[in-house]
Amino acid sequence: MCEEWRAEGRDKERRSRERRCEWDGDEGGGGGHEGTQIRALGVKQRAEKHKIKEEGLGQKGGFRARGISAAVAKASGVGVKTSAIPSAGNAAAALTAYGSRAKMEIHVFMPHDTPAMMMREATVYDATLHLVDGLTNQAGQQLRESAENWFDVSTLKEPYRAEGKKTMGLELAEQFDWALPDAIIYPTGGGTGIVGMWKAFDELEQIGWIDSQRPRMISVQAEGCAPIVRAFDSGADHATLWQDAQTIAPGIRVPAAIADYLMLQIIRRSEEHTSELQSLVNIVCRLLLEQKTPPPPPPSLDY
Numbered sequence: 001m002c003e004e005w006r007a008e009g010r011d012k013e014r015r016s017r018e019r020r021c022e023w024d025g026d027e028g029g030g031g032g033h034e035g036t037q038i039r040a041l042g043v044k045q046r047a048e049k050h051k052i053k054e055e056g057l058g059q060k061g062g063f064r065a066r067g068i069s070a071a072v073a074k075a076s077g078v079g080v081k082t083s084a085i086p087s088a089g090n091a092a093a094a095l096t097a098y099g100s101r102a103k104m105e106i107h108v109f110m111p112h113d114t115p116a117m118m119m120r121e122a123t124v125y126d127a128t129l130h131l132v133d134g135l136t137n138q139a140g141q142q143l144r145e146s147a148e149n150w151f152d153v154s155t156l157k158e159p160y161r162a163e164g165k166k167t168m169g170l171e172l173a174e175q176f177d178w179a180l181p182d183a184i185i186y187p188t189g190g191g192t193g194i195v196g197m198w199k200a201f202d203e204l205e206q207i208g209w210i211d212s213q214r215p216r217m218i219s220v221q222a223e224g225c226a227p228i229v230r231a232f233d234s235g236a237d238h239a240t241l242w243q244d245a246q247t248i249a250p251g252i253r254v255p256a257a258i259a260d261y262l263m264l265q266i267i268r269r270s271e272e273h274t275s276e277l278q279s280l281v282n283i284v285c286r287l288l289l290e291q292k293t294p295p296p297p298p299p300s301l302d303y
Contacts, residue, residue: 049181051181053168053171053172063165063168063193064090064091064094064251065090065094065097065098066164066165066167066168067160067161067162067163067164067165067192067196068091068094068095068098068153068161068164069094069098069164070160070161070163070164071153071158071160071161071164072095072098072099072102072104072153073098073102073160074158074160075102075104075151075153075158075160076102076104080104080151081104081105082104082105082106082107082149082150082151083095083099083104083105083106083107083150083151083152083153084106084107084108084109084143084146084147084150084151084152084153085106085107085108085109085143085152085153085154086109086110086132086136086137086139086140086142086143086154087108087109087110087122087136087139088110088111088114088118088135088136088189088250088251088253088254089110089114089115089118089250089251090118090251091153091155092108092110092118092121092122092127093118093121093122095108095127095153096108096121096122096123096124096125096126096127097125099125099127100125100126100127105128106125106126106127106128107127107128107130107143107146107150108122108127108128108129108130109130109132109139109140109142109143109146110122110129110130110131110132110139111131111132111133111134111135111136111138111139111250111253112131112132112133114250115250118250119131130142130143130146135245135253135254135255136253136254136255137241137254137255137256140154154258155190155191155192155257155258155259156190156192156195156258156259156262157258161192161196162192162195162196162199163196164196165192165193165195165196165197166196166197166199166200166203167196167200168193168196168197168200169196169197169198169199169200169201169204170200170204172184172197173200173201173204173209173210178209178210179210179213180201180210180213180214180215181215182215182216183215183216183217183218184197184215184216184217184218185218185220186217186218186219186220187220187221187249187251187252188219188220188221188228188252188254188263189251189252189253189254189257190254190257190258190259191219191228191257191259191260191262191263192259194217194219194259194262194263194266194267195259195262195263195266197217198214198217198266198270201214214269214270215270216270216271217266217267217270218267219232219263219267221252222246222247222248222249222252222253223247224245224246224247225242225245225246225247225252225253225254225255226242227239227240227241227242227254227255227256227257227260228257228260228263228264228267230242231260231264232264232267232268236264237261237264238260238261238264239256239257239260239264240256241255241256242255242256243255
């Protein structure tokens with residue numbers, strides 16, 4: 001591919017940033033924010049360009065809006081009228097917001113101990129909230145048992161959530177001047193972000209915008225709910241159900257992920273491209289996981 005074509009393509013990608021995930025004229029899935037350099041931690045760990053990409057700055061307070069906006073846009077385009085999702089919080093908020101705009105009927109299945117704020121956020125858009133005794137896997141099971149002709153927007157039950165998550169990978173490549181970072185440390189629940197970013201990197205290489213170098217993909221999970229970490233350490237191809245999952249971070253309290261085998265393949269493949277970064281990984285993981293006590297159940301809500 002000639003350099004002129006590549007430069008033109010990069011310019012187009014830059015101009016398209018604010019139009020990504022647009023739907024019907026309004027900005028949809030958020031994103032586009034730069035990574036914040038963490039100088040003190042970077043100096044301590046000899047990582048001068050250590051950055052945090054704060055997904056909480058996006059619309060609906062999290063990266064799940066990236067995937068949900070794409071899924072809702074496509075579903076609405078093919079005539080879907082009712083959608084449903086099992087969720088521990090942010091995914092439900094995103095689906096109810098975008099689904100409401102699409103004039104869809106929305107059903108949300110949540111564990112009964114999901115933080116009250118997230119329950120309220122789901123219902124403010126007139127979604128029907130179903131509280132479930134158990135975790136997200138039980139919520140998904142109850143959804144499937146209850147559904148008649150509902151469109152299931154569960155993680156990787158349809159392809160467009162992963163397509164929306166690709167924007168994280170596209171932004172990283174763009175913000176690193178069409179190279180990639182040495183490592184991506186990713187707090188992991190269902191895993192669509194890891195799958196989406198890796199797919200984005202492969203597609204960018206195919207069109208000649210990046211080379212074959214890949215970052216080391218590092219999955220971080222809470223000690224009280226770490227099925228992917230356990231499977232990786234044991235050499236397993238699939239992650240077995242994590243019993244009695246507990247963490248104060250509801251978004252990563254996912255005891256079983258449908259994308260387990262894909263995440264494990266990607267994490268292991270990424271190790272072939274990268275050098276040892278364990279010192280940096282250890283300090284970041286400790287910061288993420290230092291609070292281990294689960295929160296008390298939310299107050300009773302009348303729905």
